[in-house]
Amino acid sequence: MEKETVIKELNAFLKGQYMGIRAYEHLIERLEDPEIKKVFQGFQQDHRLHAAIIAERIQDLGGVPENNEGLAGKIQGFMSEMMMPKDTEGIVKLALKGEDVxxxxxxxxxxxxxxxxxxxxxxxxxxxxxxKHAAILDTLVH
Incomplete structure (x- = not known):
């Protein structure tokens, strides 16, 4: 396995973690339910931890980790924000789709x-x- 290939794949994965962090940021801003907000904040912390773990692995392999979600991620984030639901159920469904897809x-x-x-x-x-995040979100939807 070539290190450059591994680093490239890990960086693509890392961008996804940054997308998750940013997505939860926007969802948390819109949530009014304090219990669901706490759940989302926990998920966001998981994504932050995962980003740090992956970045460290990339460095250990001699690479330079990405530090944001990239252009495609920013465009996707902008589009999601434009279509952001206003109600709690819609926000939870959007988070479930994000975790799943x-x-x-x-x-x-x-x-x-x-x-x-x-x-x-x-x-x-x-x-x-x-x-696990998706399973929890699924129970919140149903």
């Missing part, structure tokens, strides 16, 4: 087969946390 499915695609064993284990652990 971006946090899990796209992350799995980004890192499929292009990581060394240590990085793969690290990323799989992070995706497992995203699955």
């Amino acid at each position: 971006y946090g899990i499915k796209l992350s799995e695609e980004i890192v499929k087969g292009d990581l060394d064993p240590e990085s793969k284990k690290m990323v799989e652990g992070i995706i497992d946390t995203d699955r």
Whole structure:
């Protein structure tokens, strides 16, 4: 496995973590329910921790970690903000879609087969946390 490829894939994954941090920031701003706001703040902290872990791994491999969600992430964030629901249920559904589509499915695609064993284990652990987030969000919707 070539280090440059691993670093590139980890940086793509890292951008996704930054997208999650930013998305939760916007969702938390709109939430009025203090209990759900606390849940979202916890999820945002998880994404911050994951970003730090991935950035450290990239540095350990000799790479330079990304420090934001990138242009595509910024555009996606802007579009999401424009279509942001105003009610709690809509906000929770949007967060569930974000965790499911971006946090899990796209992350799995980004890192499929292009990581060394240590990085793969690290990323799989992070995706497992995203699955837990999605399960919690699913219970909040239903």
